[in-house]
Amino acid sequence: xxxxxxxxxxxxxxVTPLNLLFCLFGCLIGTLIGxxxxxxxxxxxxxxxxxxxxxxxxxxxIMLAGIYxxxxxxxxxxxxxxxxxxxxxxxxxxxEGYRMAQRGRAGSALAVAAVGSFFAGCVGTVLIAAFAPILxxxxxxxRSPEYFSLMVFGLVAAVVLAHGSVIKAVAMIVLxxxxxxxxxxxxxxxxRFTFGIPELYDGVDFVPVAMGxxxxxxxxxxxxxxxxxxxxxxxIATLWPTRxxxxxxxxxxxxxxxxxxxxxILPGGGAVLASFAAYTMEKKVSRFRNEFGTxxxxxxxxxxxxxxxxxxxSFIPLLTLGIPSTPVMALMMGAMTIQGIAPGTAIIxxxxxxxxxxxxxxxxxxxxxxxxxxxxxxxxxxxxxxPYRILFPCILVxxxxxxxxxxxxxxxxxMMAGFAVLGYAFAKxxxxxxxxxxxFVLGPLMEENLRRSMVLSxxxxxxxxxxPISLCILLLALGIVALIVIPQFRETREEAFQE
Amino acid sequence: xxxxxxxxxxxxxILFLVVGGLAVWFGRVYQxxxxxxxxxGYMPTVLSWIMVLLGLFLAGxxxxxxxxxxxxxxxxxxxFIIGAIVIFxxxxxxxxxxxxxxxxxxxxxxxxxxxxxxxxxxxxxGLAILCAVLFVKLLGQPLNIFAWGA
Numbered sequence: 001x002x003x004x005x006x007x008x009x010x011x012x013x014x015v016t017p018l019n020l021l022f023c024l025f026g027c028l029i030g031t032l033i034g035x036x037x038x039x040x041x042x043x044x045x046x047x048x049x050x051x052x053x054x055x056x057x058x059x060x061x062i063m064l065a066g067i068y069x070x071x072x073x074x075x076x077x078x079x080x081x082x083x084x085x086x087x088x089x090x091x092x093x094x095x096e097g098y099r100m101a102q103r104g105r106a107g108s109a110l111a112v113a114a115v116g117s118f119f120a121g122c123v124g125t126v127l128i129a130a131f132a133p134i135l136x137x138x139x140x141x142x143r144s145p146e147y148f149s150l151m152v153f154g155l156v157a158a159v160v161l162a163h164g165s166v167i168k169a170v171a172m173i174v175l176x177x178x179x180x181x182x183x184x185x186x187x188x189x190x191x192r193f194t195f196g197i198p199e200l201y202d203g204v205d206f207v208p209v210a211m212g213x214x215x216x217x218x219x220x221x222x223x224x225x226x227x228x229x230x231x232x233x234x235x236i237a238t239l240w241p242t243r244x245x246x247x248x249x250x251x252x253x254x255x256x257x258x259x260x261x262x263x264x265i266l267p268g269g270g271a272v273l274a275s276f277a278a279y280t281m282e283k284k285v286s287r288f289r290n291e292f293g294t295x296x297x298x299x300x301x302x303x304x305x306x307x308x309x310x311x312x313x314s315f316i317p318l319l320t321l322g323i324p325s326t327p328v329m330a331l332m333m334g335a336m337t338i339q340g341i342a343p344g345t346a347i348i349x350x351x352x353x354x355x356x357x358x359x360x361x362x363x364x365x366x367x368x369x370x371x372x373x374x375x376x377x378x379x380x381x382x383x384x385x386x387p388y389r390i391l392f393p394c395i396l397v398x399x400x401x402x403x404x405x406x407x408x409x410x411x412x413x414x415m416m417a418g419f420a421v422l423g424y425a426f427a428k429x430x431x432x433x434x435x436x437x438x439x440f441v442l443g444p445l446m447e448e449n450l451r452r453s454m455v456l457s458x459x460x461x462x463x464x465x466x467x468p469i470s471l472c473i474l475l476l477a478l479g480i481v482a483l484i485v486i487p488q489f490r491e492t493r494e495e496a497f498q499e
Numbered sequence: 500x501x502x503x504x505x506x507x508x509x510x511x512x513i514l515f516l517v518v519g520g521l522a523v524w525f526g527r528v529y530q531x532x533x534x535x536x537x538x539x540g541y542m543p544t545v546l547s548w549i550m551v552l553l554g555l556f557l558a559g560x561x562x563x564x565x566x567x568x569x570x571x572x573x574x575x576x577x578x579f580i581i582g583a584i585v586i587f588x589x590x591x592x593x594x595x596x597x598x599x600x601x602x603x604x605x606x607x608x609x610x611x612x613x614x615x616x617x618x619x620x621x622x623x624x625g626l627a628i629l630c631a632v633l634f635v636k637l638l639g640q641p642l643n644i645f646a647w648g649a
Contacts, residue, residue, distance in 0.1 A: 054638050165508070167560075171515045171553040178522055185539035185592040190529055193522070216580060222577035223610055273611055289628040341526050390613055390622060396580065400587040400629050405640045413588030417581050424577065443532050459535030468573045481519045 003129060008355030009245050014364060019062055019357070021453045022055070022234035030070020031372055034077070035380045038222050038388055039395060041071040043215035045331045047395065048209050049338065050402035051218060057339040058354050062361040068310045068328050069362065072271055073369045076113040076304050077380055080106055081234045089271040089307040092279040096292065096299030101234035103295050108241040112297060114373045115303040116253040119304035121366035123257050124264070124312025128319070128359050136320040136345045144452035145463050147323075149473040151446050154323055156477040158435050160484055168431045173439035179204055180443020187451065199411045206334040208412045209440060211399045213426070214327070215434045219356045219392045220424045233381055239374060245297050252282055252298035252390025253305045260306030264313030267325040267438075274310030275303035312362060318343055319355060323442070327434045330441040387414035501514050503561070509561025516554030522547035579610035595646035600627040613637065 013019065033044045045064050051059035075087030080097035093113065100109040142150070158167040182193045183203030193198040241249065259281060260274035281303040281370060283292050292299055315332075317325045322344030324330040336343045341351065348355045373380070403416050457463035464470050503509045526547055551622025553597045583606040590599040604623035634640045 002609045036576045051633075054640075076601070167553060167557055168511055171511070171550060171557065174546050174550050174553065175515065175518060178518075178543060181543055181546070184531075188530070190539040191528055192543060193525060220576045220580050220610075223580070224571070224573050230506075375583065387613070389608065389611040390618070392611070393583075393619075394624060396583055396607045397587075397604055397626050397630065400584060400591075400603060401596065401600065401634055401642075404588075404591055405634055405638075405642060408641065410588045410592060413584060413591070414563075417584040417588070420581060420584065421577075425514065426511075428572060429514065430507045430567075431511055450542070451537045454534055454537060459533060461534070462584060499561060 006352070006356050007129060007131075007360060009352055010360030012360075013058060013353045013357035014062065014361040015047075015166060019361065020061055020188055020364065021363050022063040023066050024368055026066020027070040027365050027368050027372055029063075030067040030072075031074035031369065031380060032383065033067070033087075034071035034074020034090075035086050035383055036386070036391065037078055037086050038218065038391065040087060040218070041068050042210065042331065043218060043395065043399075044071075045328065045335075046207055046210035046215060046400050047402055049210075049331065049335055050405050052335055053338060053405075057336075058357050059337055060339060061332070061354070061358050062365075062371070064332060065315070065358060065362060066365045068332075069308060069365065070369055070372075072304075072311050073114060073117055073373050074133065074380065076117070076300070076309075077110060077373065077377065078384065080109045080113070080300070081236075081381060082384060088273045089311075090304075091272075092275050092303045095279070095299055096296050098234075099295030100300065100318050101295075104235075104237055105245075105295065105297075106234045107236040108245055109297065109300045110236070110237045110377060111241055111374060112245065112249045112253075112301050114370050116249065116256065116301045116305035117308040118370045119253055120257040120260060120309035121247065121312055121369075122363060124261055125359055125363045125366070126310045127261055127313055127357075128316055128362075132316055132355075132359075133348055134319045134492040135316065136348045139321050139345045141469065142321075142345075143467075144449040144456065145319075145470045146473065147469050148324060148449040148453055149464055149477075150321060151449070152316075152441050153473050153477040153480075155326060155435070155438060155442065157267040157340050157436050157480055158325075160480050164430055164432055166484060168429075168433045172381040172426070172433070172436040173433050176436040176441075177443040177446065178437025179209075180440045181447060183444075186444075186448065187242055197411060199407075199409050199415075204440075205206050205406060205412055206331075206417070206441070208403045208416035210327075210331060210334075210437065212416045212421075213394060213405060213423035213436065215399050216416070216420030217423030217427050217433070219395060220420070221427050222388065223392070233384060239377075241297075243247065248288065249297050249301040252286070252301040255281060255285070256302035256305035257309045260309030261304075261313045264310030265316050265325075267317065267323070271311040271314070273305040274306040278302040278306035288437070302480040307321045308366075310329040315358075315362075315442065318360075319347060320345060330437050333441060504552040505561040505564055505566030507561070508557050508564075508566060510569070512556070512561055513556045515550050515556070516558060517640075519547050519550030519554055523551060575612065576610040579606055579608075583607035583610075593646070595643045596626030597631055597644050600630050 008311040033039045044067055072086050075090030078084050078086030079093035080101050083094050085094055097109045155173050184191050184201050218221050256278040259278050263274045282298045286298045288296055314326050317323050318329045324333045333343050337460040358484035403412050453463055526543040529540030530538035531540045584602045586606055587599050587603040601623040604626050608619040631644045635642050
């Protein structure tokens with residue numbers, strides 16, 4: 001295996017001073033938004049996309065990736081110390097983490113979370129390095145029918161793994177696909193649903209959609225629910241866990257990493273699902289089950305390792321197949337497209353320095369994050385004192401300036417306002433934004449691959465069943481659908497999302 | 500008299516129904532084509548009809564099965580947040596980046612009932628300087644910081 005050589009190529013480009021700086025910058029922002037409740041990685045990456053236009057492709061990707069996994073580290077801080085999830089993937093960490101803080105073990109919980117995350121991050125990085133090239137090689141055989149089936153699989157998984165109503169998730173995907181089709185049809189040159197607006201000829205721009213649906217809808221929702229509440233922060237006595245705590249945490253970290261790595265690869269999975277699944281599992285298999293609810297360290301170690309492992313491995317489908325599996329990956333795909341890189345099997349062979357540089361930077365970033373998070377924890381805690389009434393105007397202004405700077409168009413700002421209203425309505429009607437964004441990104445790709453497949457087969461739709469790989473993928477999708485029908489799984493799914 | 504038992508489902512259904520219906524209407528002019536040679540209207544039409552059907556199903560279910568109501572909604576955040584975005588869009592080309600940021604920050608801050616004038620003014624000026632430095636000086640975006648009468 002020339003994996004070492006590949007990693008060497010990667011380190012050669014990722015540890016240049018400038019790229020280290022981008023990595024540090026991404027990790028710092030990630031930790032910051034991870035710590036702050038009310039702003040997540042989706043809104044942040046959307047907000048920073050316009051800023052990356054002028055960076056080098058590698059620098060841009062390193063920074064954006066850093067934001068995503070950095071947020072997984074930062075989220076645990078708020079969860080443990082304030083009993084508020086700084087990030088949706090840290091929701092379960094509140095349960096045991098805050099109880100530990102009440103018993104005076106806050107420092108230990110944070111240390112275990114950070115070190116567990118670091119371990120999981122390392123494993124995730126190695127997994128990408130080991131499996132991505134194999135998967136990409138395998139995917140070189142893929143033609144349009146395989147890609148179409150793969151996208152169907154991805155969307156089906158996104159529906160099953162999303163919370164809430166299945167019908168609504170399907171409708172959101174269809175709406176996303178439809179809006180993704182706006183713009184000039186590549187084959188016939190017909191402008192579809194553009195209403196004569198020149199900004200729509202190239203399709204609905206991705207950045208204002210993501211900002212409107214996730215950033216602004218979130219702000220309005222937060223302002224509806226509560227203003228600023230006084231937050232009491234738990235004190236940290238020592239960062240060192242006891243020997244007994246370490247002994248209990250290690251198996252939980254290992255289990256969390258395994259489950260997180262696996263769920264991260266699945267479409268629709270990602271960090272959030274990984275942490276929920278890890279918590280549920282720890283509650284079932286831990287020898288200290290009876291301590292759950294009173295501050296069991298396993299309940300922190302497992303989910304926190306899982307969310308970071310999931311955050312890392314969710315890059316695999318995007319980097320190897322060119323198919324985003326979560327909204328954050330959809331944004332990463334947007335960033336690549338903006339930089340003129342077509343995500344897919346060709347990245348590894350044609351742009352090895354980009355692929356390996358990004359992977360090695362993830363490892364470097366994880367190392368930075370342990371340092372950023374543990375010794376500097378005091379700084380992050382003090383940031384929690386920034387009231388929301390200051391925070392949200394900043395987010396709003398950055399989104400507006402960013403959206404405008406895409407191509408100096410007032411129309412994009414107005415469209416963003418429109419999507420903000422729509423996103424707010426969706427939130428009130430309990431419709432998830434994530435399936436919409438995936439559909440939106442995949443819309444044009446799906447249409448293109450469907451058309452090509454149909455040309456290949458002279459209009460015979462059974463082509464998707466005749467090709468073995470395509471058939472396998474579709475059967476897998478069917479298997480996932482069967483899961484919802486099985487009542488037992490359905491109950492676990494609802495239970496998992498209720499906690 | 501029909502009663503809405505599940506407002507979330509019902510109104511989500513209506514929303515999808517309306518959007519799907521509009522898409523069917525505006526999409527009818529695009530050529531549908533055949534399965535072998537799909538026209539520009541093929542996917543949009545199919546998707547629009549699926550959406551209409553899903554919308555009907557959801558709205559219908561909202562009338563039959565009961566469920567949670569829609570979370571309360573305040574007028575103030577919506578008006579000022581959307582207002583701030585729109586005002587920014589209207590101002591940016593007329594007065595330049597810095598004044599547009601100041602106005603947008605102030606309008607946005609009004610969305611929170613805890614807004615304090617002194618704090619907001621400092622924030623607005625600070626953000627204007629930050630955006631000017633970051634976007635114009637560092638990133639080299641072709642934006643005018645001030646554009647009086649331009």
